[in-house]
Amino acid sequence: MNSFGRIFKVTIFGESHGESVGINIDGCPAGLPLTVADFMPDIERRKGGQQKGTTPRKEDDIPIFKSGIFNDKTTGAPLTILFENKNTRSGDYEKQRSVPRPGHADFVAHQKFGGFEDFRGGGHFSGRLTVCLVAAGVIAKKLLATQQSEVAATILEIGGESDLEKGLQKAIDAKDTIGGVVECRVNGLPIGLGEPFFDSVESVLSHAVFAIPAVRGVEFGTGFAAARMFGSAHNDAIEDNTGKTRTNHAGGIVGGITNNNELVFRIAIKPTSSTPKEQTTLNWETGEQEIFSVKGRHDLCIALRVPVVLEAVTAMVMADFYMLQQHIKRII
């Protein structure tokens, strides 16, 4: 349930205020060079930090290798990497125990796990675990790079504005939080990755993408706009034997399979649930409504921190497809 992938299999674990969060990766080929330094650029990107609109928890997030690496290279045995939780203050959570934060999983987690869940800071449901995804993505990107394939995500709009500053300002003015749209592109994929039906590239990618907290939608190529197009306008004409097409409305996937054009998709990110505005919520002990307000500072717009996480899950999925693909023609 906390694992994903068929050959390149990633397991994530940990809680927001537990001792650590981390990943286990099974199926990574032997011989891939891997050092702490490889992880730091993407980990820094995730932190946000200097960026307006983000308020990172102050964790240094140095990856601690526990298995699977020897002489700075992967060994073919499972990799385990931990990130320590240092900057946690859990004291306040106990008294807020029966007051679920609006938009968060507190209530459903309590129901599902019978009250045994670690509720501090969202526990296992926390966005803190996206550092695990980012770490898995670093390794997956290195694998894709050996095949000249590259993943890049960018923010398209904040609060409906392509001028991102303007979008953020809306939220600041309203003393509220705001959503956004992020786009991801993958270059250099070979033709033929993916399967018709259940293991289409869209299926597996969207599966991974919705593992990112706050994602509310995904669309490939022209996406929802395709629902308003004529067929003759939407079809991409194949230009030559490489499969390159004149347009790319399909977003690089036909029949569930990569077609040697750029893979393109977008995701919708909801506004940060922890808004500075006062809200009402249930107190499940008293059964009464209570006024709820978020203490401390929070992200104005969680979408700002999503691109590196989106790249990570995309790289995980495409590296796995790539590795699965290997088996197909070799035996005959």
Add this chain to the structure above:
Amino acid sequence: MNSFGRIFKVTIFGESHGESVGINIDGCPAGLPLTVADFMPDIERRKGGQQKGTTPRKEDDIPIFKSGIFNDKTTGAPLTILFENKNTRSGDYEKQRSVPRPGHADFVAHQKFGGFEDFRGGGHFSGRLTVCLVAAGVIAKKLLATQQSEVAATILEIGGESDLEKGLQKAIDAKDTIGGVVECRVNGLPIGLGEPFFDSVESVLSHAVFAIPAVRGVEFGTGFAAARMFGSAHNDAIEDNTGKTRTNHAGGIVGGITNNNELVFRIAIKPTSSTPKEQTTLNWETGEQEIFSVKGRHDLCIALRVPVVLEAVTAMVMADFYMLQQHIKRII
């Protein structure tokens, strides 16, 4: 690769112009009443037929039970159901072999399977296989019904018009095909189905949804519109200890887990690729562009036939979640 589900596991097989298409279902509980008549209403819905804008292949599509049923009930052993292909005319395909239809998988299938694929009518990539999904859905719906849960999908718009006739007329006037948007709702789900991260309800549902040919996007609750909302407006306030919320922007899922509100999501369907308009495409033998035009009649708008297929994959996924859920609290 052609299987889906963890406990309720569905495998689909067959080709458009082969002898048959069919499904195997493993993990269906014993004792569920099941007859041919149970399948016919949804199979008729899929055919379209009388509906303006659809031109069904004339198949009677009577399910043929090959295993797993005894005395009109499931036995607990794997179910196999075939649908014969009777109304096939494959004569013309050979001469069009090297001219991939625009918007179809012909070219990538040829590349992926080295020319060994059954290319007649799209072969294994054909929309013909959605009858398999519908059949699996009939069984899954019966399982959900034992839990007072029900799935229903409706068309929201055709060609951007909520007046569907108007949308279809656009395509007729343009002598072209057109896309649409379909919404799905599930009532009666218990709180607590799904997992944080990789096995979130959104992850698994979207995985299945993109197995339906022609789907280009999926959004849950307010979906892409959430990207333009403020947090205070998007959060759904919990009203009482059942988890019911005042609004349902989340679409019934929080933290990847059902929250006892209606599950709501929408999908975008691209316009039918086989349009009456002339188009250019590659002839991969000559390497030249050719004029391509579709012979015979085709669906004006494939979205018209999608609702019953969408209900089917949704029911498969939610029945599987339901069955997985059983194990969690029992052991202690």
Add this chain to the structure above:
Amino acid sequence: MNSFGRIFKVTIFGESHGESVGINIDGCPAGLPLTVADFMPDIERRKGGQQKGTTPRKEDDIPIFKSGIFNDKTTGAPLTILFENKNTRSGDYEKQRSVPRPGHADFVAHQKFGGFEDFRGGGHFSGRLTVCLVAAGVIAKKLLATQQSEVAATILEIGGESDLEKGLQKAIDAKDTIGGVVECRVNGLPIGLGEPFFDSVESVLSHAVFAIPAVRGVEFGTGFAAARMFGSAHNDAIEDNTGKTRTNHAGGIVGGITNNNELVFRIAIKPTSSTPKEQTTLNWETGEQEIFSVKGRHDLCIALRVPVVLEAVTAMVMADFYMLQQHIKRII
């Protein structure tokens, strides 16, 4: 639950007295030549027939291809093959319903599936389904043959006698049934298949081997005799850089991984449960003991028909390992 394999995935289905039994295979590479004639030699071997000590049900067992084959070659899409059940007489089973046959699964099946199981002739538990395994094995053997690898199983002893005629005569004289030991060898496997721990070659092979009804034990290389050996005698000295060893006590597997020596293992087969001798069993309706005797003729020794089934599951497993292996070094 009725599927096995990670890349080359086999699903079996059907019941002894239902309409048919069959297999679905997903993950078979495209382009493998495959005709009905390829199946007949192994299907004939399974039947026994002329062999003393076997009494086959008279089924012609012609494989009926339902999907995945085009122009006598595999297409890369899932294969479905049916075998019709023609020679069934189910009339008598209803009245014996509450009298479970000693040594058979009748009682546990009834408990597990709540009485909904197809009980005729053992239903889904029947040895009839081994024809499915044999069919999967035919395909797997063809895949292995492309790699110059070959599987062969032989009977080592019947009733403790290496003179097999003598062993069978024991059973004939005693008017009873008898067990046996079968050995399997695989040549031509590359070094490096398998994994340490959970996916060791022994783990996966034994998993598949115990899917064959009547198997009671499995041992690799010197097997149980190794428990009585000194380490210096058991260790196989490596002779050269190919990995060939002077002796082969390990049976071709070290640390769970093939070592470029012949793979060798043996299985124990219990005596046929349906013995001509009278026995007592429970009548679960009356709660009383009853005298039970088998009507008609049965196999004296089921081990006689096991070698081709053992070859089949072994080929399935090793073809799957082979296909998994492909991914490992390619990406870097």
Add this chain to the structure above:
Amino acid sequence: MNSFGRIFKVTIFGESHGESVGINIDGCPAGLPLTVADFMPDIERRKGGQQKGTTPRKEDDIPIFKSGIFNDKTTGAPLTILFENKNTRSGDYEKQRSVPRPGHADFVAHQKFGGFEDFRGGGHFSGRLTVCLVAAGVIAKKLLATQQSEVAATILEIGGESDLEKGLQKAIDAKDTIGGVVECRVNGLPIGLGEPFFDSVESVLSHAVFAIPAVRGVEFGTGFAAARMFGSAHNDAIEDNTGKTRTNHAGGIVGGITNNNELVFRIAIKPTSSTPKEQTTLNWETGEQEIFSVKGRHDLCIALRVPVVLEAVTAMVMADFYMLQQHIKRII
């Protein structure tokens, strides 16, 4: 590849001389009490230590909880437990790099992982990882205990002697190592666990059992002796409606399914590969044979340390079967 289980899913990782070894368990129900003290009895049993014939590495093996536990109870989120490697001396391994130890995986690991494997002390192939299995077993046993089910393994013979002292003395006298046989019994299992064919209890148990290093064979009930029995003698007569049988030649499993009798099976353990005797092996750099002798003290008989490991994997498998079983009847 390093994971096992369908609902109760165990992943192991680590290397003999790396920083740590450990496990991740996904699917453990919430609310199970779990403290360090729960682990110590089985961890002590594995060490051997005081036992004649064992020479444990001096590790304290205190489990370090990294995730999934809160207030001394499981939370339903994935559990991660580490065991630090403190007592390692790796200095000598580099110079022995090209001389594979007879009976060990050094040569195949080198071939499989292209020289990138962590070779120190066997790396990921080391018996050191059985502490991970033991830890998973502790949790699985606690789950089974909630269902009144209990697992116990005992040594049956050493070097062919049921007087174990005598068996060990043989090895001491011969200045060699020796093998043994271990039996495992499980009480209190409900009727109906397991499936016919691929997921038979024997299939899944043997899969897990061969994950234990040095196992060369497994047999259920009368096992290999059944191959020499008559059918009338081997069949177990059912005595009453609970399914209890007069004899238990089947070892508690019929048709792959538990039958409410004691589960009984035995495994063969080869003699410790690291024998004090001098042996020859290949030097893969020179291509020449070399005299090889083991430095330091090693286990006389690895079978002595196996029972607790065998209990562990058995408990893992049966807890998983138990959890899978839950889903079956609930939905209808």
